[in-house]
Amino acid sequence: MTGRHGIDRRSLLTSAALGGATIVGASALGGLDADAAFAAPMPSLDPAASRSSFIDGRVSQIKGSTLDVVESDGTHRLIQLTNATSIWKLETVTAEAIETGDGLYARGVEMPDGSVAADAVWVNIVNLYVTVRGIERSRLHLSHGRNALVGHIVAKRTTASFRGGALTSNLSQLKIGHHAQVLGAWRPADDSVDIARISVGH
Amino acid sequence: MASLTTNLATLLLGVLLAATGAGKAFGRQAAGQAAGTVLVRVLNDGRRATRVLRATGAVELVVAAGLLAAPTTVVPGIAAAALGLGFLGYLGYARATAPESSCGCTARSDGPITWRAFVRAGLVVVGGAAAAGARTAWWTQAARHPVASLAFLLVTTAVLAAFSSDLDQLWLVPLRRTRLRILGHPLGAGPDEEVPVAASVELLERSLAWVAAAPVVRSGLIDHWEADGWRFLQFAGVHDPDDTARPVTVLFALDPRATKDTTDRPAVRVTLIDDRTDEPVPVDLLA
């Protein structure tokens, strides 16, 4: 896994990209005609038929680049991580960051042996409606449903969006009483959440 | 001690029922609260559920007034105990028939009914029974044994607060607000207002480049770095022009300072690199 994140790999990719990239931008194409696109007929799809597989479960064992995941009904599924698998755990990470006991969602392609070769894995990811009940330097006190929840502010990771604005690391507009959506990484050890982004509505 | 408990139970229960009753009867969120409860299913009507919730609040207020104003009479205590029994019955019914009555959208009243709710209703029954036995008015009791009374009130209030996260609203949140006002916002703008990587990804995912590359990209973000004034975002994909699927690295590069607030049509460099040869794949994604 280290190879793809190595400095050598990055500089090789950088020079390849700066040498012969296609620039796609403002003037390349006009905007899509959204209304026409909406009116255009859609091919029929079936809810049961899906090209990719999806797994929701908890990591019970890690063997090299294979994760043994238990789904909520007790079924064991094997997930294969490859160089082409993206792994999210508060931020983009490598496979070493995954621990036994973590929860995960994985999207991938089912192999003939029943395992899933993962395209993308999101570890401990949660997306919760909360109300801000307290603000401290390193954490927020939140309520989620009837439960109190601690949201940790992680330096250089936690971002916020106010009224649909771009994500910023400046959280100074946050107020007690705000209703917000928190996308973050759950911490199994103490049931708190590391905040990746907090979005505040109107 | 027993007389202290029964005599002060009227005060405690009176204040508690006054607070919860006022919340139900006059709270602006009562309609939303009612909609999330099993009342809606029982009454089959959201508006009627709201009216029932408000009426319950009014009854709580009346009982509270009785407890506070006429503490040595038996009726308010019995009424409070009956109210508590009613809550217990309702909770039991709700738990039995709709243990997961919820709406995936509200943060307030959804989720299963917790044991804390049962303990709270149980405390109202016990408190009501105790209040019915009060022989001395709470104000006389407090004047006679001020220290013991104060200690008793503090302990029981702490116990009640522990069983009710709703009460956080009454004391903890205002306390935190005041602290923010006095000490200032602890999350001031940092000195380096660097654009977070998440903001660049957000901008990318709203761009024409992303739309053009969507059929190729399979993974989420795999790596990111900055070089030569560009922020590089690396994804994995499969390029399948003529049924000869080959794994590729999909590399996007964009202005590290750009966000969706500064532009809605960013210029993005897109490169496909064959993972087996490490050579760029010549392809016109917009074709």
Add this chain to the structure above:
Amino acid sequence: MACGSTSLWAGETSWFCCGSSWGPCGSTGTGACGTCQSGKNMAAWPNLTAACWNVTNPAACGENMPRRGCGSVVNVKHQCSGAAVCVTLADCGPNTQMWCSEQTCCNGSCRTHRVIDLTPAAFSAIGSLSSGLLPVYIYE
């Protein structure tokens, strides 16, 4: 039941979890219809029932989507990439009124208001869970 191709609505979608799973999702339950599972292609709709409508109150944002009950299937398509997923309605949500005037765009064309919420399985079929919001068209 197959998903149809008649335009129904358009707006933003987010994602939510349901069914007993891990973390804060362990206590969410199986939703208003009693069938919701994070790992299946399902969705929450703001006008699932009258009681649901009272909670989500999309009218506060000027959205008056029609009633569609538990078990209805709709096709949710990313406005720009064209990726689509067919989902079964299984819960009430999102809380549209809390996000009036919020918009999500792609390539300069925007959709406003949260009009549907997808399970992680469904959302990840048309976008990345770590992005949280997508502009979509909904067909039935």
